[in-house]
Amino acid sequence: MSTPVHKIIIIGSGPAGLTAAVYAGRANLHPLVFEGMQPGGQLTITTEVENYPGFPKGIMGPEMMDMFREQAQRFGADTHFKEVTAVDFSKRPFRVVVDEKEYFSEAVIVATGASAKLLNIPSEAHYMGYGVSACATCDGFFFKNQEVYVVGGGDTAMEEASFLTKFASKVTIVHRRDQFRASKIMQARVLNNPKVSVEWNSVVHEVLGEERNGKKTMTGLKLKNVTTGEISQVKTDGLFMAIGHQPNTTLFKGILDMDEKEYLKVQPGSTRTNIPGVFAAGDVADSYYRQAVTAAGTGCMAAIDAERFLGEQGIH
Secondary structure, three states: OOOOEEEEEEEOOHHHHHHHHHHHHHOOOOOEEEOOOOOOHHHHHOOEEOOOOOOOOOEEHHHHHHHHHHHHHHOOOEEEOOOEEEEEOOOOOEEEEEOOEEEEEEEEEEOOOEEEOOOOOHHHHHOEOOOEEOOHHHHHHHHOOOEEEEEOOOHHHHHHHHHHOOOOOEEEEEOOOOOOOOOHHHHHHHHOOOOEEEEOOEEEEEEEEEEEOOEEEEEEEEEEEOOOOOEEEEEOOEEEEOOOEEEOOHHHOOOOOEOOOOOEOOOOOOOEOOOOOEEEOHHHHOOOOOOHHHHHHHHHHHHHHHHHHHHHOOOO
């Protein structure tokens, strides 16, 4: 029995992958979706989403992703909570390996996303979404008139801290060195802001919190001075990780073109990669915006690009 060749395989989920699945499904392409280790992407570790159009009262991140998935399935998407372990894009049909089983497809959309770099301390994961965040533009609004801390020393940290001053009463940057890596103009913008202070030569040792009415709430931090080894305790309402993102592109090294930060390169104004028939959508190809709504937009673009590519090959 010959192995079936799918019209389109989508690697990854989240707003990009599942929006691509909605559009591909409606185009009768019967997409096969491998959602990966974190089905629903980064939104599954976000408690409340308030900035996605159409949800005026907000919606929980995991619930939103369930709705995306349900909508894709309604139009014929075949979704699986499985991880792709290898790909071969050297010829069509493309080969995708999952659990040592081979799948073949005439087109592939890569929507594997990016993961926020974290401190890798247990308490950080425990309070993620309950005071700990990796996205100021997503969650800053929730910290009106509150005191927050930002971890980092590069341009990302400066941008996050600057943005947070619109909401928070005080923003403290924690940096392990005695000077920032950020560009001078970004540093000046932050250091000249009266709402901002800096804990130099310091790292977050532990995130503190408690259960209130059955709900986890972050209450403070333990900071460690890397020079003296001294540990201090501070009260704070929020902690923002701003030490960068890592695109989930290891699978495609040496296969798809990437920039110096390992984000996938796409042709301007499209989602096309350097390999005809392979498209990239969402945060895996976007180091700048990193929003659910922009990811969904590029997921739509990728599905349309793929549909047109298949049409050019006489596949409908």
